[in-house]
Amino acid sequence: MTLNRRSFLGTGLALGAALSAPRAIGQARPRVVIVGGGAGGATAARYIAKDSGGMIDVTLIEPSRSYFTCFFSNLYIGGYRDLDSIAHTYGTLASAHGVNVVHDWVTGVDREARTVSTAAGHGFAYDRLIVAPGIDFVDESVPGWSTAAQNRMPHSWKAGSQTQLLKAQIEAMPEGGLFAMVAPPNPFRCPPGPYERISMVAHVLRDRNPTAKILVLDPKSSFSKQALFEEGWEKHYPGMIERIGPDFGGANVSVDPDAMTVTVDGSVEKVDVCNVIPAQKAGHIAQVAGLTDGSGFCPIVPATMQSRIDETVHILGDATIAGDMPKSAFSANSQAKVAAMAVRAALTGSRAFPAKFSNTCWSLIDTDDGVKVGASYQATEEKIAKVDGFVSQTGEDAGLRKATYEESLGWYAGITADIFG
Structure with missing residues (x-):
């Protein structure tokens, strides 16, 4: 009000x-x-x-x-x-x-x-x-989860201590353990973000805990840069990542932070780490x-x-x-x-001057394997409208992917200087 x-x-x-x-x-x-x-x-x-x-x-x-x-x-x-x-x-x-x-x-x-x-x-x-x-976060968007449970099942969608906590939990997973992510519905902050996170978790587990598994519970039928991520997961982390979309219960998920379980369409799964990213x-x-x-x-x-x-x-x-x-x-x-x-x-x-907007989102899948998506926009009476766009392609050579990652490093240095002076 x-x-x-x-x-x-x-x-x-x-x-x-x-x-x-x-x-x-x-x-x-x-x-x-x-x-x-x-x-x-x-x-x-x-x-x-x-x-x-x-x-x-x-x-x-x-x-x-x-x-x-x-x-x-x-x-x-x-x-x-x-x-x-x-x-x-x-x-x-x-x-x-x-x-x-x-x-x-x-x-x-x-x-x-x-x-x-x-x-x-x-x-x-x-x-x-x-x-x-x-x-x-939208209250009760993931049944069983609230911010009171964020130390057991961190969201890490606001950076800082939550990010530190999630990293520590991943590194402390038992051998052959299970990491689960409850992905958010649209709209949410950083559309490729959950899937880059899965890539980074897989990168850590491949080196520290190679028999561990990753389960992605996703209420969306598709997601940003999906073909690129899935290609990268198959290339770098074969057999480690399983995604369950809405057709197989990804939209019907609840959690129990005390028991460290997730329930998918009535089926209960014990997990070692659970990253819950609620609706926003x-x-x-x-x-x-x-x-x-x-x-x-x-x-x-x-x-x-x-x-x-x-x-x-x-x-x-x-x-x-x-x-x-x-x-x-x-x-x-x-x-x-x-x-x-x-x-x-x-x-x-x-x-x-007339309003003009732009955006690029970079994502890292594995070492030197960077991808991006972006567009330019203009203001109309109804909305900020896309004018044109670009996206990395599947099958790109390693040199281009490395250059894309290095481009993202330059962008981070430049934009943080632009923001904070």
């Missing part, structure tokens, strides 16, 4: 001077508040601050002092990277670009008063609000602010990334209904630049 002024002020939070009325002409710099410091939010903060030349006051509110990227976290599980390599901080955004970085949890948004409140009792007024909260929705604050629709995600105006519910709010990344664009870090970064331009134009009168 959207909090009204009375209910907002009645929360008892110390709101302070930051909650002054929206800016009048001739007063202080226009204020932009950004909720969420991931690929979308941090990019938007950097570009608004940098490109406005100090004309806009930018505040980024993010609870984590070190942000672990979900993208490339699978490579940490596979042993190709260490955890520090996917951790990023916000010092450069503050020191080099003048962004006011606040490490706190946003607890409320009063869209009528244009204010944001935080768990520490602070309040921030805005002329434009950018919401980039990532995803949360927009991050909690988007729901609190009344920015979601019946889908659980946020409808947006494609040309500006503005909310269709409130034109003073822009929404980025995994939380959005983004038409043909997948939910990925590259997408969020691309959308953030469109939103930053729109916000800057609205608040300073600068020129805004």
